[in-house]
Amino acid sequence: MNITKLTCAAGLFLAAGVVGCNNDSLTNLNTNPNNPSSAPPGPVFTNAARLSTGRFVGNGFDLRQTEFVAQHWAEAQYPDEDRYARLDPASTQGTWNGAYPGEMKDLKGVAQAGIALKQPGTYGPAQVLLAWDYEYLTDTWGNIPYSAALAGDSVGGSLTPAFDSQKDIYTGLLATLTKAAADMSSATATNTLGSADPIYGGDPAAWAKFANSLRARLAMRLVNVDPATANSQLTAALNDPAGVFTSNADMAKLVWPGDGIYNNPMTDNFVTRDDHRVSQTLANILFANNDPRVPILMQPVADSSRSGPRGYFGMPNGLVTSAAGVYIKTASRPGLYLWPGATSVGTIGSAANKKNPSYIMTYAELCFIEAEAAQRGMGGLTPGQAAGFYTAGITAAMTQRGVAAGDIATFLAQPGVVYAGGTAGLTQIAVQKWISMVDDGAQSWAEWRRTCQPSTIVAGPGAVINYVPRRFYYPTTEYSINAVNVAAANGAQGADNFGTRIYWDTKPTAAPTYVSAQVCAGTPGTG
Amino acid sequence: MLKLFTRITSVTAALAMVATAAAAQESGTITGHVRTESGGPLTAASVTVGSLGLGGYTNDQGVYTVTVPASRMNGAAVTLTARRVGYSPKSVTIKLSGGMIQQDFSLTANATNLSGVVVTALGVSKEKSQLGTAIQTVSSDALNATHDDNVVNQLAGKVSGVQITSAGTQGGSTKITIRGANSITGNNDPLFIVDGTPVSNYDRGGSPNGGMDFGSAINDLNSDDIASITVLKGPNAAAIYGSRGANGVVLITTKRGSASANGIQTSITSNYTWDTPSILPKFQNLYGQGAGGEFQFVDGAGGGVQDFNDQSFGPRLDGRTMGCTFIPNTTTYDQTAPCTQFTSPVVNGVLQPIPWVAHPDNVSSFFQTGSTFSNNVAFSGGTERATGRLSAGVDNTTGVIPNNTFRKFSSSLAGNFNVSSRLSTSANVQYISNKGYNRAGVGYNQGILEGLYVWFGRQVDMNALKDYQPRADQTFACNGQFNWNCNYHNNPYWIQYQNPEADDRDRIIGSASAKWKITDWLNATAQTGTDYFRANIDQNYGAGNINYDDLAYNGAFTHFQNRNNENNSSLLLTADKRPTSWLQLNATFGANRRYATYNSGSVATDAILASGIYNVSNSAKSPTVNEDVERRQTNSGYGSGSFTINDIWTVEVTGRNDWSSTLPKGNNSYFYPSINSSLVLTDLAPFLKNRVLSYAKLRGSIANVGNDAAPYQLATTYVGNANKFGSLPQYTLTDTRANPTLKPENTNSGEVGLELGFLNNRATLDATYYAKATTNEIVNLSLAGETGFTGASLNAGKLTNKGFEALFTVIPIQTASGFQWTSTFNYSANRSKLVTLYPGVNNYVIGSTWTINEEARVGQPYGAIFATPYKRDAATGELLLSGGLPQNDAGNRRVLGNVNPKWLGGWNNEVRWGRFSASALLDIHRGGNIYSVTNMFGQYTGVLASSINGRQVDWDNPGLVIKGIDQATGKENTVNVTSENYYQSLFENGEAFLYDDSFVKLREVRVGYDLPTSFTRSLRVSSANIAFVGRNLWTHSKVPNIDPEFAYTTGNYQGAEFAALPTTRSLGFNLRITP
DSSP, X not given: OOHHHHHHHHHHHHTTTOXXXXXXXXXXXXXXXXXXXXXXXXXXXXXXXXXXXXXXXXXXXXXXXXXXXXXXXXXXXXXXXXXXXXXXXXXXXXXXXXXXXXXXXXXXXXXXXXXXXXXXXXXXXXXXXXXXXXXXXXXXXSSBOOTTTTOXXXXXXXXXXXXXXXXXXXXXXXXXXXXXXXXXXXXXXXXXXXXXXXXXTTOHHHHHHHHHHHHHHHHHHTTTTOHHHHHHHHHHHHTOXXXXXXXXXXXXXXXXXXXXXSOOHHHHHHHHOOOEEEBHHHHHHHHHTTOTTHHHHBOOOSOGGGOOGXXXXXXXXXXXXXXHTTHHHHSOOBOGGGOEEEETTXXXXXXXXXXXXXXXXXXXXXXXXXXXXXXXXXXXXXXXXXXXXXXXXXXXXXXXXXXXXXXXXXXXXXXXXXXXXXXXHHHHHHXXXXXXXTXXXXXXXXXXXXXXXXXXOOOOTTXXXXXXXXXXXXXXXXXXXXXXXXXXXXXXXXOSSSSOOOTTOOOOOSSSOSSSSOXXXXXXXXX | OTTTSOXXXXXXXXHHHHHHHHTTSOEEEXXXXXXXXXXXXXXXXXXXXXXXXEEEEOOTTSEEEEEEEGGGOSSXXXXXXXXXXXXXXXXXXXXXXXXXXXXXXXXXXXXXXXXSEEEOGGGOEEEGGGOOSOEEEEEHHHHTSSOOSSTTGGGTTTSTTEEEEOOSSTTOOOEEEESSOOOSSSOOXXXXXXXXXXXXXXXXXXXXXBOBOOOBGXXXXXXXXXXXXXXXXXXXXXXXXXXXXXXXXXXXXXXXXXXXXXXXXXXXXXXXXXXXXXXXXXXXXXXXXXXXXBOBOSSSSSSSBSTTOOSBOSSBOSOOSBOOSBOTTSSSBOTXXXXXXXXXXXXXXXXXXXXOOOOTTTTGXXXXXXXXXXXXXXXXXXXXXXXEEEEEEEEEEEOSSTTOEEEEEEEEEEEEEEOSSSEEEEEEEEEEEEEEESOOBOSSBSBHHHHXXXXXXXXXXXXXXXXXXXXXXXXXXXXXXXXXXXXXXXXXXXXXXXXXXXXXXXXXXXXXEEEEEEETTEEEEEEEEXXXXXXXXXXXXXXXXXTSSOTTSSOEEEEEEEEEEEEEEEEEEEEEEEEETXXXXXXXXXXXXEEEEEEEEEEEESOBXXXXXXXXXXXXXXXXXXXXXXXXXXXXXXXXEEEEETTTEEEEEXXXXXXXXXXXXXXXXXXXXXXXXXXXXXXXXXXXXXXXXEEEEEEEEEEEEEEOOOTTOSSOOEEEEEEEETTEEEEEEOSEEOOTTOOOEEEEEEEEEEEEEETTTTEEEEEEEEEEEEEEEEEEEEOOGGGTOSEEEEEEEEEEEEXXXXXXXXXXXXXXXXXXXXXXXXXXXXXXXXXXOBTTBOEEEEEEETTEEEEEETTSOTTEEEEOOBOBOTTTOOBEEXXXXXXXXXXXXXXXXXXXOSEEEEEEEEEEETTXXXXXXXXXXXXXXXXEHHXXXXXHTTOBXXXXXXXXXXXXXXXXXXXXXXXXXXXXXXXXXXXXXXXXXXXXXXXXXXXXXXXXXXXXXXXXXXXOHHXXXXXXXXXXXXXXXXXXXXXXXXXXXXXXXXXXXXXXXXXXXXXOOOOEEEEEEEEEEEO
16 A cells, blocks of 8 residues: 555645645546557548548448439338438438548648648648548538538637538638649649558649549539539639549549458448349439440349349339338349458359449549530530540540440440430430449439439339438437537528428529429429 | 444443553453344344443354453443344343353344444444434345345345346346436446445446447355445435445445354355246237248248348238249239248258248247356354454356356455454455356347347247258258348357357455554554456357358457456544543544556457457458556545534534546545534434334435546547558547546535334334435537537536435234234435536437437436437327328427336335245336337337237238328328338337336245254254245336346446346245354
8 A cells, every 4th residue: 555645645634635745646647548649640641531431432321321312222121211211310410420520520630730741742632532521511411510610629619510501611612622732733742641641642743633623523513503603613623733633543542451351341231231232223224325334333133034134123212111122132233343252142243342442533523524514615615525525434434344445435336325415415424424423322412413314313102202302411419419500500501301402402504404494303203 | 344343332431441451451251142033143233331332243143242351340230232223122231250251132123224233434333323314224134035146136126215227138237326327428336345445346238239248247246245235325425435425335244254162153055046037028920021921931031032031021820831922013922832931841952832830939939947056155253363254155047048157156255363452453355256158149239139029030930940050951051050031140049059258257356454443432444455357258250150241251259358456545543432421522534545447458350260269360360459558546535523412413524535637637636525414303302202203313414525537538639540451550539529627526415314213113214305416527528520529528517316215114013923024115216307518518318229319408307218209290199191101200309208217116025923934025116218129120020919900811901090190181091001011110210119117026035934943953053044035026017028127238328128138037945054
């Protein structure tokens, strides 16, 4: 027993405890022996890049929520998400409550550290990836906390951040990307993250191209609500000296180690779950154009008695459980590339698929943005350039999926595929873009809301609402711990439900448009 | 402590002086047995010579020794009094002469709990009449009326103000709360102290969402070694313990040896019970596996029709062998399609049709009759100088599910050595080894019962599953198992035999103390004690286990280990003086140093190479490893002082200052005081006494208690990840925002109590009203994710508890022939309310299961259930239906109930008649809500009998027309829906599966017989009792299908149930042999 200490305590008590013991040793005992109070930016960035990618183009938010809304895939066994029944606030809040504290806080921390060090090679990639995260969140919910967010441990930082309007968020993100691209292409930008950057190995020039390409994505999303800004931002982004993606080699992707610890998250899902089937929305579009991606994006059906063309078959979205079950056998599983080899239903795919990249933004998407900009005469492009970008987009998307060059040429030569120009051309661009975005449900859903393409996306017969959601409900947690601000957001944006349209989701006004007057809702029977 | 600190109620300075002077001379001894009327030994009874200020306590054989200075052995007649709480005191006059005086007592049980000596805070024994706070003592006999592997379970129903919730699985955690929760996010367990040493009730529990419940560490204690348990009910009685007493204290005194003339004495306890699940769900047996009325087994993974499906909305179980599926695009059964099942015989590689029939007992037959066999033997004895007790006990439990066992070995050695007449020393050590094998997983993940209770086919032949190895001619792969479903579930036997789980905890609790008698009224005691345990949990998963990620590999494992140690060293000065005949003064000063460490580590992989080798060197990929170290220290100084006037009025003040390592400089020293007073009204105003009222005492207390934080809450840190991303290290800032300016939290508590005795104490009432409020709570408050953090350490909130507790005891019948009926009723009612939380934040989520939250919400009781109601018509309140189905009103989630019982009661009746005794304890739980996921999923999957509505005739016949208003038309609903669609529409509905958790349990039954003296004498023992015992024999509950009582953890998240193993109904025999 420590007699000194005891005597000290006892003595003090007897002396009415006027002064405290020298308690330095007590205080030192409370220094955390497990975790440091600071960490170098590199490992923090690595972790944030992994989490961001896994979250938005990985297993939960993508594979189980947005992909059903976007109708690349359908749910054959537990169709609650596909019926929008489990897109309730409690089910979707994990993305919100995971992303902000999980990776966005750390990306902000890396950006701040990089700014303090005056290293664009550190803060640039963090800012770009943070903008990419924000875009997913705001396009899912509309108004979200942005300017006051991620400040929980700053002096004076808000523990109940206000929500920003989506308009302001887009303005902020575009400004951030513009500055980041400029800073990273400057002479002082050096490779400071190095190999800790699992996306571009710390190359600031590659990040600058991604920043400009992402800017183009954001700009095009504003085309209906604010064509002028869309045009000026597209022009600036596409003509930025730092450049945009020019080949598949430039695209932003995260290659998974596939070591059993960090596998492609979709392959991890398909190890034990076999309840996804290809949506008939996707299947029918692929079938209609003899798309060579059919055997890549789909697998032959188990029950040949109910197969469609060449043994492949899609299933309708949004069925009730009892109606959906039959499609386990009679509809195609999603492509082999998503499957890890040994699964609970036998060997499907290969172990190499665990290393497949998750695509953060593809070159094909940029081509389709350029094609649309050209068709609209925006971004400094002319309608005459549209066909070239359209062809380049299809070629990039097919190459990305491993389609042989000859098959691409055959596909491109088909009458329904050859670029038609005008509104028909815009529709072709949108549909091809949507196909290219298989396994990125959130972007596909956003593009459908903006373009209403494919027009065959309608709520399923068992859906709990008779339209396709325009946004998700705010998290339940917001109502309990940031109640005043979420109420203000609802006041500004509209009621918190599936039907309220976010800022950029307006009736198309920029000519030419996809749908003349009708506000596409995805309601069955209205097309 | 009883022996350490012998305090006599009336000491005069003059006598003390004489005694001191005489100490060197030869002394005399008064010794003897104190027994119950039936001859059993009475432990911890005090025997005093009041006029001389001398006395002693009985040991666990009921033997007392009083040493009398030789100068007093002068032939004077004095009064010798034996007293014990719960018994009428008895006095005899003896003559002090000779060296050794033998005097035995036989005390009559008395309902009164109002007078006598009780152990209080710091182990100090006091007269109950002088206490200003509420405490209650449970004797060894009452505690051990029946046996349970968890001593806390044995307290259930016996102490007012205490809520005990038994574990949701055998060997699991039992939750104990005294007077409601004080802390919003922290620990609400009482402090457990064994012989002056705080001991851990560390818990590694599960949750309704999954995991395993490895039990609470207090399970380690051997109840046969316990002499008595004193419950200090909250901050008032426990104020001197400071921070740690805020939730009350459970003081455990273990048995000690004593000087005995007959050499070593041996006592034996033996208990054997047969255990069965007390409640099983009621299943339907009309419909088998499948959905939409169809089922055909091909590969259990979707190869047949609905054969991947783990629900029971398939075809009617009418013995058909053909026609279990429809002709395509119709609902007409195809009579050419064979009804194949997983048990179908195989001919030429093809499954053959077999009759489609129910297996009504398929779930119940998985359970077996378990057993608990416990034996304890204790030896004790000694001389005047030195005494000792050695005890060893073994508990062997065979679980109610296959291949599940628990073993506990406990041993205890306690010794006292009187170095001189002034210096006495004492030491004790307990070693406990606790082992569990193949515990039942709880809740949704790993839970063996989720597979049996809800996701199961009613036609599944459990007997066929016993042989879980794949059959030679098996046509389907099924992950290398023989099983009814290959997509989602392991064969339950496969889990128990191929996913081996083993856990063990080795523990040492020990203390040593020395007491120096400075003068007759002043003592100094130094004590040091330790509680150390080391625990391992090995969870292994065999090749083919369906729940782990990489099927290419041959198994997986998680190995967890921890070490927990707390050392306390203290110095205590106690003074007790009676300067004049009407005044008694007491004072205590002490200091304590507490140093605690916790280390844990785990290594896990979901891929091993060689099957069956669960060693990290056999990992097929980088294993996941973790380690964690925590250290904390608290230095304390404390003291109390009291005066008693004329044995009528007592006032005591206490104060304590803590210096804690877990709070920042400047805030880490905090002081808290308390004051209490008691007044014996019937002595103050004797005219109050009459034929009815024999005793009345009023008491009251006000206390203030602080509390520190968990370690490392002051600085936000980065957490590394031992797994590299490829080769890249990873760090992230923790999601909990730290707080460098934390302050101690503060509980204010007041109580008033009244103790009444009637009809010469044949009936007594001890009642307390209390109110307490905790402010400045150190909470890990949930933050909105957009702050970048999910939680923050903050001082926030105000949580209040008010309540009433009472203990009423009456002896309705007592006859000269020795017949006595004693009835005891205890009652507790607590109301909690969260008054404030944090600006802008009105809610903290304690836990979440599916869509229900259990919350601390401003304006609500702690543990409010926030859930999804039905969508209803605003005008009529009727259900709003869509397509004939009820809707979940997710946008209108709100508080629909709370987990707190309205009141708790325990009613014990004991009848003694000669050698026979019989007792029965009813445990009553009134009100409060629970949320049952078993009921939700059991209807969703159509296995429960309650899901049969709408398919009494066929799978879609007659269907259901739900009463309500059609949302589209606004008219009364007329749409007929199938049973399947109706029950599945209730998924995630909170309102439908929230139940009133009122229940009554016949907790304990004991029918005992004391063997005749002639017989015991031939065995050379003083008594032997054989009894028939039973626990949880009967339950009355409003909750269908499940045991209304369950806990997965000692943590704060209680009240949400999913697939908990019911408490066991135990019946058996008990034998006690006392020397």
